[in-house]
Amino acid sequence: MTEPWLDDEQQQAWRAWLEVNTQLFARLSRELQAANGLSLQDYDVLVALTEVSEPSVRMRDLGVKLEWEKSRLSKHLARMVARGLVARRDCDDDRRGAFVEITDEGLAAIRAAAPGHAALVREVFFDGLSRTQVRELHAICRTVLDRLETVEA
Amino acid sequence: MTEPWLDDEQQQAWRAWLEVNTQLFARLSRELQAANGLSLQDYDVLVALTEVSEPSVRMRDLGVKLEWEKSRLSKHLARMVARGLVARRDCDDDRRGAFVEITDEGLAAIRAAAPGHAALVREVFFDGLSRTQVRELHAICRTVLDRLETVEA
DNA sequence: CGGGCATAGTGGATACGTCAACCAAGCCCA
DNA sequence: TGGGCTTGGTTGACGTATCCACTATGCCCG
Numbered sequence: 001m002t003e004p005w006l007d008d009e010q011q012q013a014w015r016a017w018l019e020v021n022t023q024l025f026a027r028l029s030r031e032l033q034a035a036n037g038l039s040l041q042d043y044d045v046l047v048a049l050t051e052v053s054e055p056s057v058r059m060r061d062l063g064v065k066l067e068w069e070k071s072r073l074s075k076h077l078a079r080m081v082a083r084g085l086v087a088r089r090d091c092d093d094d095r096r097g098a099f100v101e102i103t104d105e106g107l108a109a110i111r112a113a114a115p116g117h118a119a120l121v122r123e124v125f126f127d128g129l130s131r132t133q134v135r136e137l138h139a140i141c142r143t144v145l146d147r148l149e150t151v152e153a
Numbered sequence: 154m155t156e157p158w159l160d161d162e163q164q165q166a167w168r169a170w171l172e173v174n175t176q177l178f179a180r181l182s183r184e185l186q187a188a189n190g191l192s193l194q195d196y197d198v199l200v201a202l203t204e205v206s207e208p209s210v211r212m213r214d215l216g217v218k219l220e221w222e223k224s225r226l227s228k229h230l231a232r233m234v235a236r237g238l239v240a241r242r243d244c245d246d247d248r249r250g251a252f253v254e255i256t257d258e259g260l261a262a263i264r265a266a267a268p269g270h271a272a273l274v275r276e277v278f279f280d281g282l283s284r285t286q287v288r289e290l291h292a293i294c295r296t297v298l299d300r301l302e303t304v305e306a
Numbered sequence: 307c308g309g310g311c312a313t314a315g316t317g318g319a320t321a322c323g324t325c326a327a328c329c330a331a332g333c334c335c336a
Numbered sequence: 337t338g339g340g341c342t343t344g345g346t347t348g349a350c351g352t353a354t355c356c357a358c359t360a361t362g363c364c365c366g
Contacts, residue, residue, distance in 0.1 A: 016294035
C-alpha cells in the first residue's frame with residue numbers, strides 16, 4: 001500500500017473532479033428531463049437500443065452493453081415499458097429469456113432528445129477545451145480505467 | 154447554439170469520461186462500505202463536520218458547505234442520527250433552526266475510514282498520473298466548472 | 307435419464323435523490 | 337402592531353440503485 005494522504009495539488013484536483021461530476025450530471029440530467037422528459041438512464045437505454053442492428057435485443061445483452069446489473073435493468077425497463085418507450089417480447093428459443101425493443105414513441109423521444117443533449121455536452125464541456133486537452137483527458141481516463149482493473153481490492 | 158454533434162475524438166473522450174465516473178464511484182463506494190460501513194455520502198458529511206471549528210453546525214450551513222438541498226440533508230441526517238454517527242441539538246437563538254454535531258462514534262468512524270479511502274483514491278487515480286497530468290486535469294475541471302455557470306440553459 | 311450447477315429475469319428491503327407542499331418562526335415595514 | 341414575505345427544516349410521493357433471495361429454465365455429465 002502506498003502512502004495514505006494526498007498532497008495539496010492532488011487534493012485540489014480531486015475536489016475539482018468531484019465537483020465537476022456532480023454539477024455536470026445535475027445539469028445534463030435537469031435539462032434532458034425538462035426538454036424531453038427523459039432521465040439520463042432512459043437516454044442511455046434508448047441509445048443502446050438504437051445502436052444494435054437487430055430490432056430486438058435480449059435483456060442479458062442489453063445489460064452487458066450498458067454494464068448494468070440485471071436487477072437494475074429489469075426494473076428500469078419495467079418503468080419504461082409502462083411509459084411506452086420500449087416493449088417486451090417473449091423469447092421462444094430460451095423460455096427464461098426476454099426481448100426488448102424500442103417503440104415508435106421511444107424512437108421519437110430519442111430522436112428529439114439527442115441533438116439538444118449532444119449540443120449541451122459540447123457547449124459546457126468540449127467548447128472550452130483545446131484538442132490537446134481533449135486528448136490528454138482521454139489519456140487520463142484510460143489510465144484510470146486501467147488502474148481500476150489492475151489495482152486489487 | 155453551436156453545432157450539435159460531437160466528432161470522433163470528443164465522442165471517445167466523452168465515453169471514457171462517463172465510464173471512469175461510474176467505475177470509480179462504484180469502486181470507492183463499494184470499498185468504503187465494505188471496510189467501514191459508510192456510504193460516500195456519510196463520508197462527506199463526516200468530513201464536513203470535522204472541517205468546521207465549532208463543535209456544532211447549523212444544518213443550513215452544513216447544507217451550503219456540502220452543496221446539498223435542504224431536503225436531502227434533512228433525510229440523510231435523520232438516517233445518520235439513527236445510526237449514532239451524528240446528533241442533533243436544538244437552537245435557542247433561532248427556534249426554527251437545528252444544530253448537528255458529530256458523535257464519538259462518528260468521529261471514530263471517519264478516523265478509521267479516511268486513511269484507507271484516501272489511499273485508494275491515490276492508488277487508482279493519482280498514482281497513474283504525472284504531476285503535469287494532474288495539473289492539466291485540474292485546469293480542465295476548472296474550465297468546465299466555469300462554463301457550467303456561464304453557459305445558460 | 308436425472309441430479310446438480312449455471313443462467314435469465316423478477317421482486318422485496320433498504321438507501322438515496324428530487325420536487326413540491328407544508329409548517330413554524332423570524333423579519334420588515336406600513 | 338400586525339399582516340406578508342423570507343427562511344429553516346420536515347414530510348410525502350415517486351424514481352432510481354444495490355443487495356439478496358427466489359423462480360424457472362437450460363445444460364452438462366455421470
